[in-house]
Amino acid sequence: MSALQIADVDLTRPDDLRAWNALLGEGFNAGREAAWWASAETTLAQYGDPKPGLTSVLLTATLEGRPVGAAGADADPGEAADVEISVLPDARRQGIGTALAEAVRERLRGFAEVAQAETYSEAGVAFGTALGLRAGHQEHRLLQDLPVEAAALRAQQRTAPGVEVRSWTGACPDDVIEDWTRLTTQMEEDVPMGDLTRPATRSDVSSVRRSEQRMADQGWILVRSLARLGCRSVGYTEIFVNRHDPEILTQDDTLVDRGHRGHGVGRALKLANLENLMTLHEVNDARWIQTYTALDNAPMLALNRAIGFRIVDQLTILEGPVG
Incomplete structure (x- = not known):
């Protein structure tokens, strides 16, 4: 051509x-x-x-x-x-x-040596396969319509005995940065990757701080919540709001420590963080929150649906040698 x-x-x-x-x-x-x-x-x-x-x-x-x-x-x-x-x-x-x-x-x-590529269509999967890539992981993409009323959020609250949720915007407070780093490291190790090459774990306090600064420089507002049980942090969640284009927000990681799953901690985190989010004037014109959930993560899919998310399409990540 x-x-x-x-x-x-x-x-x-x-x-x-x-x-x-x-x-x-x-x-x-x-x-x-x-x-x-x-x-x-x-x-x-x-x-x-x-x-x-x-x-x-x-x-x-x-x-x-x-x-x-x-x-x-x-x-x-x-x-x-x-x-x-x-x-x-x-x-x-x-x-x-x-x-x-x-x-x-x-x-x-x-x-x-290895490349990964994303697609949302069967044609994209076929194209990648023809290039020598293989489908390694799939996730649902979900949307939640905004705004969400605070009263509707509170109506969904369930008791998570002994759990206290702390919410903020921006960089992680110094007094919980070690806990935040430990949990984000666990997220890197636990996040479903299917048959994809898993990246090396990179979280430490300095890398967390560098990431926060880079995101702030790019216009991101970090909306975060941390769950504590007694003196131990057992889970976190975060939503990203872009100052330059706030129409679609990004629900990023949600993690509950392995020993505390199935007791309502994830629900408490997500609802508290949504309530925190709706207090920001930067989201007045936002229309959706977008998130991703692995196809086989039934508990998170059920929770996301319960708080108002709906599946809109499916992500496929392909992988293969650069050659």
């Missing part, structure tokens, strides 16, 4: 970064309901201050001078590279995605 051109994006040119991000998101989210995508401001902050050691590949595809697709890949040393490839709907089935995938592979060689 001689008229197809694949070009690297210049990370020092803000307009090029904005155009790449918009093009990648337009193709990736086509036809999906209320699908979150990183804002231009967040993207500029992310690539303007990259993580040390991170290798990033950003590509655009043009056909006869018209932008038709994009790709992005980020590779931490020793980890699987995260790859995203998208083609605009009216330009598909012309080899553009394959050309982008080959260009990504070429640029990742020497920086990563």
